[in-house]
Amino acid sequence: MSDYAIRTVHLTRTFNNHIHAVDDLNLEVPAGVVFGFLGPNGAGKTTTLRLLLGLLQPTAGTAIVLGHDVRTQADAIRARCGALLEHTGLYERLSAEDNLELFGRINRLPGDERRTRIRQLLTDLELWKRRHEPVATWSRGMKQKLAIARALLHRPALLLLDEPTAGLDAVSAAALREDLARLAYQEGITIFLTTHNLSEAEKLCQQVAVIRAGRLLAVGSPQELRRFRGGQVHLVVHGLTPGVLDGLRTTFGREAVESGPEDGHILLHLASPSPQSVASVVTWLVHQGVSVEEVYHEQASLEEVFLSLVQEGEHDA
Amino acid sequence: MRDIQTIMWKEWREMFTRKAAGRGTLLSTLVILLLLGAFLPLQTGEAWFTQPLALAGWAWMPVFLTLGMVTDSFAGERERHTLETLLATRLPDTAILLGKILASVLYGWGVAVLGMCLSALTLNIWLKGGPYFYAPALFLAALGLSLACTALFAGLGVLASLRAVTARQAFQRLSLIMLVFYFLPFSVQLLPTHLRLRITEVFARLDMSGLMIVVTGVLLIGNVGALYLCFRCFQRTRLLTD
Numbered sequence: 001m002s003d004y005a006i007r008t009v010h011l012t013r014t015f016n017n018h019i020h021a022v023d024d025l026n027l028e029v030p031a032g033v034v035f036g037f038l039g040p041n042g043a044g045k046t047t048t049l050r051l052l053l054g055l056l057q058p059t060a061g062t063a064i065v066l067g068h069d070v071r072t073q074a075d076a077i078r079a080r081c082g083a084l085l086e087h088t089g090l091y092e093r094l095s096a097e098d099n100l101e102l103f104g105r106i107n108r109l110p111g112d113e114r115r116t117r118i119r120q121l122l123t124d125l126e127l128w129k130r131r132h133e134p135v136a137t138w139s140r141g142m143k144q145k146l147a148i149a150r151a152l153l154h155r156p157a158l159l160l161l162d163e164p165t166a167g168l169d170a171v172s173a174a175a176l177r178e179d180l181a182r183l184a185y186q187e188g189i190t191i192f193l194t195t196h197n198l199s200e201a202e203k204l205c206q207q208v209a210v211i212r213a214g215r216l217l218a219v220g221s222p223q224e225l226r227r228f229r230g231g232q233v234h235l236v237v238h239g240l241t242p243g244v245l246d247g248l249r250t251t252f253g254r255e256a257v258e259s260g261p262e263d264g265h266i267l268l269h270l271a272s273p274s275p276q277s278v279a280s281v282v283t284w285l286v287h288q289g290v291s292v293e294e295v296y297h298e299q300a301s302l303e304e305v306f307l308s309l310v311q312e313g314e315h316d317a
Numbered sequence: 318m319r320d321i322q323t324i325m326w327k328e329w330r331e332m333f334t335r336k337a338a339g340r341g342t343l344l345s346t347l348v349i350l351l352l353l354g355a356f357l358p359l360q361t362g363e364a365w366f367t368q369p370l371a372l373a374g375w376a377w378m379p380v381f382l383t384l385g386m387v388t389d390s391f392a393g394e395r396e397r398h399t400l401e402t403l404l405a406t407r408l409p410d411t412a413i414l415l416g417k418i419l420a421s422v423l424y425g426w427g428v429a430v431l432g433m434c435l436s437a438l439t440l441n442i443w444l445k446g447g448p449y450f451y452a453p454a455l456f457l458a459a460l461g462l463s464l465a466c467t468a469l470f471a472g473l474g475v476l477a478s479l480r481a482v483t484a485r486q487a488f489q490r491l492s493l494i495m496l497v498f499y500f501l502p503f504s505v506q507l508l509p510t511h512l513r514l515r516i517t518e519v520f521a522r523l524d525m526s527g528l529m530i531v532v533t534g535v536l537l538i539g540n541v542g543a544l545y546l547c548f549r550c551f552q553r554t555r556l557l558t559d
């Protein structure tokens with residue numbers, strides 16, 4: 001099997017000939033990782049999920065999911081994927097057990113295995129005691145948990161989740177994230193999740209991609225993305241004169257150097273703040289007779305990275 | 318076949334186990350069974366077995382039981398946001414479509430068959446000097462008519478449901494279609510006199526079983542057409558984007 005669970009090649013989906021929901025998307029999701037697909041509302045996240053499941057046909061390009069082409073082998077893809085889409089998709093008049101029983105049958109799990117697996121998942125997610133109740137009477141958090149259990153029931157190789165914690169309160173969302181991380185580890189599967197919750201992506205995902213208006217803006221690990229956006233280096237110094245500050249700006253770039261709000265504080269904006277680049281600034285300052293007391297690196301948060309990427313994307317558009 | 322059975326299991330489970338609606342379904346089934354299995358045959362007496370018009374007239378009644386089920390089949394799932402999840406499973410299109418149609422057909426037709434058998438049992442208990450039963454040809458024709466009728470409306474109901482936004486809209490569409498069927502016999506009035514006479518002549522020559530077979534044949538052709546249209550309209554992409 002390929003090292004990639006998902007590979008999209010110029011994947012494009014247009015609605016009504018002019019709305020580019022997904023626009024020339026090239027993405028590689030390694031097998032076995034939790035991959036976050038970030039984007040603001042209407043960025044094309046849900047459409048991408050539908051394309052990956054073969055529920056929508058691409059207008060151009062294609063995607064290979066678990067080695068199968070979405071254009072021609074959608075059935076095979078759906079058989080090996082678990083999905084929690086925009087809505088939980090639970091049959092609310094049925095009990096939790098019946099819901100899982102149905103999807104166990106759909107996925108052709110043999111009777112004994114089906115019952116064991118249902119019991120295991122419901123126990124794991126602390127839903128076993130309420131398995132006979134109609135799902136309609138459950139809280140939103142419990143329904144989300146059940147929907148995840150349903151998606152995992154047939155031990156899929158790939159789990160596709162569309163904003164799994166959307167609409168949950170902070171406590172329920174944290175509990176669900178914890179369950180999700182644990183189950184993903186236990187089952188050893190690839191998870192592709194869309195979200196606009198950046199702290200969620202940071203906590204759960206080994207890799208993230210940022211999408212806006214159907215276009216991929218960046219991809220990498222959360223750490224890589226933060227590094228990619230640079231960050232700030234703070235230097236606390238003594239003996240900084242306006243002349244030295246000017247010289248520093250001339251040497252290292254006017255935009256990169258900012259004097260702090262108070263005297264003796266320099267803020268550096270470096271595109272890639274490597275130890276070497278910081279060291280060269282420090283050496284230069286020392287040569288100018290400035291004493292450097294403290295150097296500390298403040299990395300951009302994923303939220304800052306995301307916002308700056310999205311704003312840049314808007315600007316480019 | 319297993320996938321079709323799974324969908325049928327789901328449909329029946331949803332229909333009979335939901336708390337409030339489940340009771341309603343059971344109640345309406347019971348009312349039809351009482352009507353078809355006891356009240357009407359007792360009103361008709363021995364003629365129930367010999368006057369095929371009575372049997373033919375009531376054989377289509379369980380169609381009404383299936384209307385709610387078929388109009389809810391896709392539009393209801395769309396309304397309750399379960400359709401996309403169902404379409405995202407490994408189930409083939411045929412299984413989803415046939416499962417939904419067959420679930421309602423077997424339910425409606427099952428009630429019809431049960432009603433006919435129950436009516437025979439009721440009359441045998443009520444009347445002395447039995448045993449009584451329908452003439453085999455008549456019984457088979459009635460069964461065929463009932464099946465073809467239920468299947469046709471199930472197919473048309475699913476067709477209406479495939480594109481409807483809500484189950485209510487699907488029901489309204491199916492009601493319009495049923496209205497057309499209701500007024501169809503009256504449209505004979507619009508034909509030229511010589512054609513009307515010819516049709517009357519043909520029908521006069523048929524016995525009741527023969528007439529039922531002819532009607533069943535026409536309904537079967539309608540069934541094939543409805544099923545063909547259902548398969549044409551069932552496209553996962555269109556079901557999600559329309």
